[in-house]
Every structure is written in structure tokens, then in C-alpha cells.
Amino acid sequence: MDTNGATTSSAAGGGSTSKSSSKKHSRKPVYSRFTQQELPACKPILTPGLVIATFTIIGIIFIPLGLVSLSASEKVVEIVDRYDESCVPSDYSNDKLKFIQNPSINKSCVRTLTVPKLMKSPVFIYYQLDNYYQNHRRYVKSRSDKQLRSVSDEKSTKDCSPEDKTVDGPIVPCGLVAWSLFNDTYGFSVNSKTIEVNKHDIAWKSDKEHKFGSNVYPKNFQSGGLIGGAKLNSSVPLSKQEDLMVWMRTAALPTFRKLYGKIEQDLQANEKIQVVIQNNYNTYSFSGKKKLVLSTTSWIGGKNDFLGIAYIIVGGLCLFLAVCFILLYVIKPRPLGDPSYLSWNRSPAGHPN
Amino acid sequence: MEQIVSGKSQVSALSAISEAFALIIDGKSLAYALEDDMKNIFLELAIGCASVICCRSSPKQKALVTRLVKLGTGKTTLAIGDGANDVGMLQEADIGIGISGVEGMQAVMSSDVAIAQFRYLERLLLVHGHWCYRRISSMICYFFYKNIAFGFTIFLYEAYTSFSAQPAYNDWYLTLFNVFFSSLPVIAMGVFDQDVSARFCLKFPLLYQEGVQNVLFSWRRIVSWMFNGFYSAIIIFFFCSRALEQQAFNDEGKIASKDILGGTMYTCIVWVVNLQMALSISYFTLIQHIVIWGTIAFWYVFQLAYGALPASFSTDAYRVFVEALAPAPSYWFITLFVVIATLTPYFLYSAIQMRFFPMYHEMIQWIRHEGLSDDPLYCEMVRQRSIRPTTVGFTARRAASRRQ
Numbered sequence: 001m002d003t004n005g006a007t008t009s010s011a012a013g014g015g016s017t018s019k020s021s022s023k024k025h026s027r028k029p030v031y032s033r034f035t036q037q038e039l040p041a042c043k044p045i046l047t048p049g050l051v052i053a054t055f056t057i058i059g060i061i062f063i064p065l066g067l068v069s070l071s072a073s074e075k076v077v078e079i080v081d082r083y084d085e086s087c088v089p090s091d092y093s094n095d096k097l098k099f100i101q102n103p104s105i106n107k108s109c110v111r112t113l114t115v116p117k118l119m120k121s122p123v124f125i126y127y128q129l130d131n132y133y134q135n136h137r138r139y140v141k142s143r144s145d146k147q148l149r150s151v152s153d154e155k156s157t158k159d160c161s162p163e164d165k166t167v168d169g170p171i172v173p174c175g176l177v178a179w180s181l182f183n184d185t186y187g188f189s190v191n192s193k194t195i196e197v198n199k200h201d202i203a204w205k206s207d208k209e210h211k212f213g214s215n216v217y218p219k220n221f222q223s224g225g226l227i228g229g230a231k232l233n234s235s236v237p238l239s240k241q242e243d244l245m246v247w248m249r250t251a252a253l254p255t256f257r258k259l260y261g262k263i264e265q266d267l268q269a270n271e272k273i274q275v276v277i278q279n280n281y282n283t284y285s286f287s288g289k290k291k292l293v294l295s296t297t298s299w300i301g302g303k304n305d306f307l308g309i310a311y312i313i314v315g316g317l318c319l320f321l322a323v324c325f326i327l328l329y330v331i332k333p334r335p336l337g338d339p340s341y342l343s344w345n346r347s348p349a350g351h352p353n
Numbered sequence: 354m355e356q357i358v359s360g361k362s363q364v365s366a367l368s369a370i371s372e373a374f375a376l377i378i379d380g381k382s383l384a385y386a387l388e389d390d391m392k393n394i395f396l397e398l399a400i401g402c403a404s405v406i407c408c409r410s411s412p413k414q415k416a417l418v419t420r421l422v423k424l425g426t427g428k429t430t431l432a433i434g435d436g437a438n439d440v441g442m443l444q445e446a447d448i449g450i451g452i453s454g455v456e457g458m459q460a461v462m463s464s465d466v467a468i469a470q471f472r473y474l475e476r477l478l479l480v481h482g483h484w485c486y487r488r489i490s491s492m493i494c495y496f497f498y499k500n501i502a503f504g505f506t507i508f509l510y511e512a513y514t515s516f517s518a519q520p521a522y523n524d525w526y527l528t529l530f531n532v533f534f535s536s537l538p539v540i541a542m543g544v545f546d547q548d549v550s551a552r553f554c555l556k557f558p559l560l561y562q563e564g565v566q567n568v569l570f571s572w573r574r575i576v577s578w579m580f581n582g583f584y585s586a587i588i589i590f591f592f593c594s595r596a597l598e599q600q601a602f603n604d605e606g607k608i609a610s611k612d613i614l615g616g617t618m619y620t621c622i623v624w625v626v627n628l629q630m631a632l633s634i635s636y637f638t639l640i641q642h643i644v645i646w647g648t649i650a651f652w653y654v655f656q657l658a659y660g661a662l663p664a665s666f667s668t669d670a671y672r673v674f675v676e677a678l679a680p681a682p683s684y685w686f687i688t689l690f691v692v693i694a695t696l697t698p699y700f701l702y703s704a705i706q707m708r709f710f711p712m713y714h715e716m717i718q719w720i721r722h723e724g725l726s727d728d729p730l731y732c733e734m735v736r737q738r739s740i741r742p743t744t745v746g747f748t749a750r751r752a753a754s755r756r757q
Contacts (some may be wrong), residue, residue: 029470037547039638051704058693067685078600091612093398108628124606128599136610137519148667204607206672211664250669252521253513257599295601301683302600306724307690310592314694321701 033047048329055322062315071136071309077119080128083111084290086118087279096284109277119267125197126257130289134177134251142250143175143287148238150211164226165220173220173238173248179222181247183230186292187276195273197261203245212238212245229281238240257293267294363741373403375745380409387417396425416441433474435460436723450474462503479561480554484547487714493719494541494578499535499626501582502589503700509590521613523670525659534623538630538646547636548714549721557717562599568712581699585625588695593618596687603681612669616678623652623693628696632703635718 002167034037044050069088088111092099099105133139144160147170157164188195218232218241232241239245246258267273275292283290295302361554366511376399378386386395399422399683407418419442423430432439432446441451444463451464458675461467468477505569510521554560598615602609609617620654627645632642656674664671707715 037545037551039545039640041547042637043718043721044637045635045715045722046704046707047722048708051700051708054700058697062690062693065686065689076600091456114537122606124601126608133515133516133517135514135519137517140519140611145668149664200576202606204676205674206664210671249610249612252597252609252611253599254515254593255599255606259608262606276748281508295606297601297604297606299604299682300686301602301604301681302606304596304598304600306598307596307686310596310694311690314690318697325704 013283014226018103048325052133052322052325052329055318055325059315059317059319059322062311065314066308066311066313066340068070069311070305071298072300073303073305073308075298076168076296076303077115077117078293078295078303079113079115080291080293080331081111081113081275082289082291083109083277083279084283084288088276090309097282100279103336107279109166109279111275111277113273113275113292113294115267115269115273118208118269121264121266122296123199123263123267124295124297125186125188125209125260126293127186127258127260128255128289128291128293129180129182129283130255130284131286132256132288133252133254134256135253139176143173146213148211148216148248151213151216154216156217158233163224166223168220168223170219171221171223172216173221173244175181176228177248177250178244179228181229181232181244182258183278184290185278185280188263189276190267190271191225195263198264199242202259202261203242203258204227204249207245207249208242212241214239263294275346293302360756365661374401376402376405378406378407379404380411380414383407383410383414383418387414391534393423393425396421400426405704407553410650412438412441415439416445417613418442419445435471450477476555477550479558482549483554483561483564487548487569488543488546491546493541493570494496494575495539495630495633497575498578498585498629499539499580501579502585502626503530503535503622505583505586506590506622508565509586510594512592512756521611522619523612523668525667526619526670527614529655530622533655534648535626538641541644542634545636545638545640546634549717553717553721557713560713560717563713583630584698589618589621589625589691592691592694593621593687596683596690602677602683613677613684616670616673617684617687620652620678620688621695622685624649624688624692625695628692629699632696632700641711680748698748 010342029035053116069320085163087107088096088099089105092105098109142161142163143160144153144157146156154172155170157170160171160176163171163179164174165171186197214237216238217236218238221234222228222231230243232244243260251258273294277292279290281290300307385391398454407414410418412616415438419430419432423426423446429448430446431448431450433452434440434449435444435452435454436456439451439460443451443460443465448466449464451460451462451467453461453467453469466477507520507527509521511518549557549560568574594614597609597614599608601607602613611731627649631637631641631645653674656670656678659667660670660672660674662671711719
């Protein structure tokens, strides 16, 4: 084998350097911090101090927030009463479907609710439906927002079928969402004195002012063979049909409540409230449940302990982790930059892991 | 033939005591060594040597040697040359680097990367090669993560709509997630991210081994990022839906409908995905600050703008933010809680890993942080203890073994 190294596989760059440096016109590009990737930068790393400080701050912020949320939720008074099973007369208890679908049977039902604690006004009345998939895609699609907004778009019913038109013309409002409007009604009285239920302002303002037209009136509604829910007064424009607007704002989950009305007086503790329910709505064919709910609200909303408890748990966990880290750094300090922990030094003979 | 065989036996006999060999062969002998019956033995001999010099070889032979090495060993090959006679070799190798200058532009035109002088090869490999490897692997892992986190929340919601394919979010929210609300931070990371500065890349050349050993894109790392996406989606979805159940959403007794749940979950996703980016990089220039915080701010601006469009276009997102979400304290409480709860596990893992099981580039970051980077003895210790016995030449190995 020769030992001559005349032409090598890699080029000798030495010759070119002296030539380019002696050129008067340099082709070196203009230096800028951006193109040379030397921008001023902040390079944080997770030092022990930072980690402990972060966990401590999270713990300190979260625990009070959790206590505040929990106390707000605890202040809310809620009465939930399931009535769909008990509001069926005993002779129909084996054939609830026949009961509910027969329009000639009297559907009134009287329930008594006991107020557990003082409920300050306004007390909100909700109806709760379980196992009702208002978020099913075909159901959500089956409406026509254009038609709801203006009279001139009456005929745009293409997504609404089969509830789109009758022989007399298009159905307003069309679609399954409107067709299945909830139609149980509730009348409240205490000590034989009727309680006023305020059914104004239960829908969102944007619904009343922008999504439902003030000159659109119901037409041909529930006039077909199958009646799915409530009928609408055709002399009231849609922007004033609060129940319809509340119903048409589709719920997120299969168990949901919708606002029925407000009671604007205080309900004293241990009062017995008589509720006369018209049990019209058919939830029996799909084993749904119907519940009547009376609830006050706090500044954060209704009764849900989850957020308060979760905040407290996470805050406590973070404080615990902060303490653990303090102990760990004090008891087991590691020399920094110790290369024996490198991945290819940990396995024998430096084999890749 | 005999020479090759005897050379091979010499190498294998003495390889046990870490002797380094060099092989020198010229063009005329190469013509015989590259014949089909001899080339495998030649290759084995060449691989056993620490360095091989082929002199007086023709362009065709250069290309054939390169091809032999590439196919025989299955490793990635790099060729560098500056003349027209190197063109074949540059094209044959996996990476061809052309040097522009004295011998014309032929090499440059047929190369993958062009540099001006041979000495720039060091910077190209150690600095840019390392950065590129890190950027690409981080970017791909992060892409999987953010799409899994986003898509899995939609999948989880489907379980609550009896799998009817109703998405939890408004259509345009879905479409624009990968366009506006999570793309710029990833692009900034893929283009600008640096784990250690150029100075340290050159000072600790063994950082390049991270790429050779593929530690940043191993299956374990890919699967861990995906797992991160899955559990983030689970936490976001279940915490949001549990906190926004059927009870009143605000103090006016209104209930959280689908648009409110969708808006809250989407806000949480945008925050989590962007803050995760802030937690995984350790290099913040003005650009990174603008894209990360700007993306989050843009989400709120977008909600306002999209909500202001007429209801015929924005359907159920019409005025959701202005009317329902922003005035309700529970929206802000839920967002804060879900975002922190989702990121705490990753933060914990990162803190433990950084301190107790740091990777090589993290060690260098610690050295820089501690201010020991200018201490030559300390750096020498880090470098020498990191060396694998088979990657460096004879003198360095002897020096290292003497030190130990």
C-alpha cells in the first residue's frame, strides 16, 4: 500500500483561504443577529428554586380559590324532584306509553315540595331531562336559523325534513328541535296562595334580539299527524316565545336542565309548596327521566361542589409536592453535570439504549 | 488479495489492545480491490481501520468507494469535495457537501449543502446539524401531541352524543385550530429553537452524539409525547364537563349549553397547548414570546370578531364570548383550574428529569447556569467522562485511560 497522500478524498481548503482574504471585494454576507441566530434570548432552566416556588405559588393561589368556590356552592339551596314515575296514575303504570299518548286522559298531577332552608329570591325553576340526547347530530342539524330570523326566508327549510312543510305551506319554525318543544307546565302555590312565576327574560338576550325575528310568527306548527311537543300561539312573534328560545339552545350533554321561570319572592324554610304539574311530555318511550328543580344561585352559579373540591385537592397536592422537593433537594443533592448519568454511559460498553 | 487478507488479520489481532490502524491505497490497487469478489473483504478491512486514505483515484472510483461503504455498512455517509472530480462521490453519498472556491462551482451545483471553506464543516455538523436534529424531532413530537390532545377531546365528547358525529366545537373553530391557534409556536420552534448556543456546541462536540444515537426521537420519546396528548385531553374534557354540568352557569340562572361547553373546552385546549410549548423550550427570544402569548391573545380576539359576525355565518358561536363566557366568573375559574391541572404532571416530570436524570444538552445548560463553562478543568472532566471508547482516535483514548 502506498503512503503517498497526493489526492485525498476530502478537498484541501487551505489554498482557497489565502486567496479569498486577499480579494478586495469580500463575498462574506452582512452580519445580522437574526441571520446568525444570535438574538438576545432568555434561557430559563428548571432550577430547584423555580420548581419549589412554582408549586408553592400554585398551592397558595388555589386553596383560597377552592374554599371560596366551595362556600359559594354550599350556599346554593336546591330542590330536585323526580315526577315522571309517580305522575302516572296506577291503572296505567304498566303501559305508560298509552297513558302519555292519549290526549283525552287528564294529565294533572300534584306534588309537594319541602323547602330545606331559606331560599332568597330570585328562585329559578328548571325542568331536568335525563337520557335525552339534544346534542345528537341529526337533531342539532334539524332547524333553520334563517327562517327563525326573518319572514322572507320562510321557505328555506332544507335541513328540517321531515318537519319542513305541510300541504298548506312551510312550517314555521321548522325542524325537529322546535317540533319536540317541552310542554309540561308547573303551577306553584304555598298555603293555597298562588306563587307568581315570571317567564320573562329567561332566554339569552342575543336570542331574543338577533336570532329570533320579531316579525316571524308560527305557522302550520304541530299540525301534522305526529305531535312532538307543545303548540305555539301563532299571534305571538318568535322573539317573544321564551320557552321556544330556551328549548332551541341545544344542550351539551344528555342530562340537562332548562330554565322554566323565576319566582321573585323568598321561600321560607320548611314551607310546603304545592306544585300542579301537567305531565304532557313523552319521555317514556326512551326511558328518559323528568325532574323539577328549584334552585337559587350564587355569584358563581348553581350548585356544583366539583370545582371547589378540585381546586383544594390540586392546591394541596402542589403544596405537598413543594415540600417533597424541598426535602429531596436537601437530602439528596446531586453534583451537577455528572456525566456518569449519560444514557450511553449507563449501559455497558457504550451501546445505544 | 494476500495483502488485504494479511492486513485484516493484523487489525483483528491487535484490535483487542486498542491499537489504531490506517489504510492507504492508491488508484491502481483500488481498481482490483473494488472487484466484486474482493470488495467485501476490502470493506471489512477498511471498517476495522481508524482511517483510510485512497489517493490517486479517479472520480468513478471515488463514487464506487462511497457506494461500497454506504451499502455495506448501512450507515449515513457524508462526502465533501470541491472539484469537478468529486461530483460522482458527492451525489453517491447520503449527504454531499460542496466547497465553493478555487476549483469552480461544479461541486457546489451537485451538492446538498455548499460551504465556502473546509473548516466550516465543523460548524455545519456540530452546531447546525445538532440544532436541526433537535428542532425536527421536537417539532414532530409536538405536532402529534397537539393534534392528539385536540382530537381526543372531540372523540370523548362523542361518547356523550351517542356517537352521532356531532363535534363539540363550532365548525370554524375546528378548521382554524391548526391554522391560527397552534401553528405559529411550532413553526417558531422548528426554525429558531436552540437548546445550547453555538459556542457550547463547538465546545462540547460530543453533543453531536445525541443525533447519532437518536436519543431525541426514539420510540420511547414519541410514545411519551402521544401519551401526554391523551391524558391532557382526558383531563380537559372530564374536568370541563364535570364543572359545567346541569347546574346554572352564572348568577342569572342560565344554563351552559353546547356552545358554552365548547367555548370553554376550546379555550382550555388553546392555553394548554401553547403553555406546553413554553414549558418544553428553553430558549425565549422576542419571536417566541410574540408567537406564544400572541396566539393565546389572538384566540380571545378571534372569539370577539367571529362572534360579532352575523348569526347566519357564526351560527351557535354568535356573541358567545361577549354575552355568556366573559361575564361569568365560572368560565375564568374553570379555565385557570383546568390549564394548571393539565400541565402540572408534565412540569413535575420535567423538574425531576432535569435535576436527577439530565440528558447531555441539559447538563451543558446546567454548566452554563452554574457559570462553570469557563472553567477548563471542569469542562475537560465532563468531556472526557462522556467519551465512548470506540469513537475517538488512539491518542485521545490513551490520554483518557491515563487520566482514569
